[in-house]
Structure formats: C-alpha cells, structure tokens
Amino acid sequence: MAKIYMDEDASLEPLEDKTIAIIGYGNQGNAQANNMRDSGCNVIIGNVSGDPFWKQAKEDGFDVYEISEAAKRGDIVHMLIPDEVQAKVYSNEIAPAMGEGKTLCFSHGFNIHFKEIVPPRDADVIMIAPKAPGARLREEYQAGSGTLGLLAVAQDPSGNAKQVALAMAKAVGLTRIGVVETSFREEVETDLFGEQSVLVGGVSELMKAGFETLIDAGYQPEVAYFECINELKLIIDLVHKQGIEGMMKAVSNTAEYGGRTRGPEIIDEKARKKMKKILKDVQDGAFAKEWVAENERGAPKLKKMREEAKEELVEQVGKELRKWAEIEE
Incomplete structure (x- = not known):
C-alpha cells in the first residue's frame, strides 16, 4: 500500500529561517507561492524581468528577482517553469548557485528523471506535486482545504530531504487531504x-x-x-x-x-x-x-x-x- 502523509505527519519547522525561491509565477508558481506565504514561509520569486508574471508577483507583494539572483538567495529553489525550458534555465541561471546546503525542488520530475538536469551530488533534490491546476490549488487552500499530491526524494545528502519535502507539502496544503510518497520515476512515467x-x-x-x-x-x-x-x-x-x-x-x-x-x-x-x-x-x-x-x-x-x-x-x-x-x- 502507498504511504500517505497527512497534516499531523508533517511540520513546518524544517522551513524556519529558510528562503524559498519560487522560479516562475505562472499557474503553479502563483498558487504555491501564495499558499506557502500564507503558511508563514519566507518566499521570494525568480522570474524574467518585464513580463506579466513579474508585474503580477510585484503587485501581489512578493520580492521579485531575476532568476539567477533568486537562486542565489534561496535555500530552496523550487522550479515551477514549463518542463521544456527548465534545463536551459537551470544550466544558465541556477546551476552556478547550487551546492551543499541547497535544496532543488520540482512539481514534475521530467527533467531529473530523464537527466536533462543533473544537480550536484551535494544538493538535496525533492518533489512536491499537487494533483490539481494552480487555480484550484489556491482556491481549496483559501477555503481551508487542499488537494491531493505526490512527494518524492531523488537525492538526500543532508539526510533531511524528506522532512523538507513534507514541510513544503504542508505549506502548500497538500497534507490537508493527503500526499502520497512516490519516486521521480513513478511520478513521471505514470503522469x-x-x-x-x-x-x-x-x-x-x-x-x-x-x-x-x-x-x-x-x-x-x-x-x-x-x-x-x-x-x-x-x-x-x-x-x-x-x-x-x-x-x-x-x-x-x-x-x-x-x-x-x-x-x-x-x-x-x-x-x-x-x-x-x-x-x-x-x-x-x-x-x-x-x-x-x-x-x-x-x-x-x-x-x-x-x-x-x-x-x-x-x-x-x-x-x-x-x-x-x-x-x-
């Protein structure tokens, strides 16, 4: 049977004193960033300057930076831009900021599983994947509920990757309904x-x-x-x-x-x-x-x-x- 984690199984403590850099403020980026902020997390946005998403994030009250700068500032770098651009953006803007003590997070495992992105071995690599569009994720969170989700760990050099992933899932609202433990491979191939x-x-x-x-x-x-x-x-x-x-x-x-x-x-x-x-x-x-x-x-x-x-x-x-x-x- 699948392992399902609920609110009582997760704590926000692993996110205390951490800065979460959400890369991209589109469908999922907007929803997850706002849910995390409402859960008490320190969230910044990394986005291409000048586009509508940058403007929207600013209007919503976030500190917004170029992607490379957000990656430097973030202890957790959460990739929420489209699959097809992630590898290029990671190589050019994020890879230089990665290393020991950093956590790289995804909501879909495509680029990790198919090795389009190869993180350094001393970085934690995790995934929290809401099984709902961003608008629904935000709507349910604001209503005091949440949506189902998936959680996975690909690299855990710190020994704390799973606890951080659970904290992220809780902050987004997934553990209110249930987050299922899986692997990057299983999530990608079934999806x-x-x-x-x-x-x-x-x-x-x-x-x-x-x-x-x-x-x-x-x-x-x-x-x-x-x-x-x-x-x-x-x-x-x-x-x-x-x-x-x-x-x-x-x-x-x-x-x-x-x-x-x-x-x-x-x-x-x-x-x-x-x-x-x-x-x-x-x-x-x-x-x-x-x-x-x-x-x-x-x-x-x-x-x-x-x-x-x-x-x-x-x-x-x-x-x-x-x-x-x-x-x-």
Whole structure:
C-alpha cells in the first residue's frame, strides 16, 4: 500500500529561517507561492524581468528577482517553469548557485528523471506535486482545504530531504487531504502515460471520433456535440465523487447496460496493446527525446497541430454552443 502523509505527519519547522525561491509565477508558481506565504514561509520569486508574471508577483507583494539572483538567495529553489525550458534555465541561471546546503525542488520530475538536469551530488533534490491546476490549488487552500499530491526524494545528502519535502507539502496544503510518497520515476512515467493515453490524448480523440461518427451518419453537429462532448463533464463529475461503479449506479439502466457491453468493443485488446506501446515509449525515454528535440526546433509540429485543430468542425460547433450557453445564463 502507498504511504500517505497527512497534516499531523508533517511540520513546518524544517522551513524556519529558510528562503524559498519560487522560479516562475505562472499557474503553479502563483498558487504555491501564495499558499506557502500564507503558511508563514519566507518566499521570494525568480522570474524574467518585464513580463506579466513579474508585474503580477510585484503587485501581489512578493520580492521579485531575476532568476539567477533568486537562486542565489534561496535555500530552496523550487522550479515551477514549463518542463521544456527548465534545463536551459537551470544550466544558465541556477546551476552556478547550487551546492551543499541547497535544496532543488520540482512539481514534475521530467527533467531529473530523464537527466536533462543533473544537480550536484551535494544538493538535496525533492518533489512536491499537487494533483490539481494552480487555480484550484489556491482556491481549496483559501477555503481551508487542499488537494491531493505526490512527494518524492531523488537525492538526500543532508539526510533531511524528506522532512523538507513534507514541510513544503504542508505549506502548500497538500497534507490537508493527503500526499502520497512516490519516486521521480513513478511520478513521471505514470503522469506522461496518463496524459497521453487517457486524460489529454485518449479522451480528446475519443470525443472527436464519436462526434465525427454521428456527423458522418447525418446527425446535427450541435446534437452530436452535446452527446459526445458536453455531457462528458457530467459523467466525470460522477466518477470523481463516487467512482466508476458509483457512476454506473447513477446513470440509467439502459446507459449502464450499453456502456458495459459496448465499451470493451472500443477499448479492445488492440487498443490496450497500443497503450502498452505508449507506456514503453515513456519508460525507455523515446517520448522524452522526441519532446526535447521538438522544442530544440522551435516546436513546429506542435504549432502546426494547434493551427489545424482550430479549423476542425468540432471546435467551431463547440465555440458557438458555448456562446449560446453564456447568453442563456
């Protein structure tokens, strides 16, 4: 069984007299920095000067520095900039400040696990990973609650890395609900696989395939959108609250029978084999190499796919229906 830590298992004491340098003030940086500050931690922000995030951090009352300066000042350097820029920023701005007594922290283990970033051996390397977008993380914290999260230690020369990670998790609000102990490898591989095969890739393609099947059969686009896309939120909300079987009990008997008998025809053995191939590409580093190379070229494939997606009928129909829904509300 997984080890889950709660508030009573963690103390903020390891963060006393420590300066936490949050690198990046975007989605997660904003939320985690504010939660930590509200928990009584000394937080500074490292960001590129002149961009909107710098201005926002200043307006929110933080001391903001260029990334290299924040890395020097921080006892704990918490990397919350996008995966694809972390290695370059670390090499140019942060590595010179790392060394004995420093802690390098992440909320996703991509660059450590795939060795895009190789910290010095005398630095602690930890991870606290909220399993929620930044806005939700902040919202739940302010409501007196929190979100689930993960915790991992990659290097522990000080012998105190795990206690610092637990303190960070507590400061962010993760231990209010529960933080699961894992490893950088497990977090990265399960996260990438889940995104690609289910949460982002699989679900998106399933929705579009259902929509297009109905359109090809002559049904109205608006009705097809409601049935294959819009109603998905209702189902996911049920699963989130009650689990898959709870959802099955909540829908009609007709829906349950149809889902139980026809679902396996969609996710058949062929689909499961493809999932295993996707997982293998994650595990052996093939996807990581592809993603790093894509960014080194300026992400042309990703940009092209984004532009092509804007023109798809499903996007046009969805955009109009959302406008209509706003008027109705």
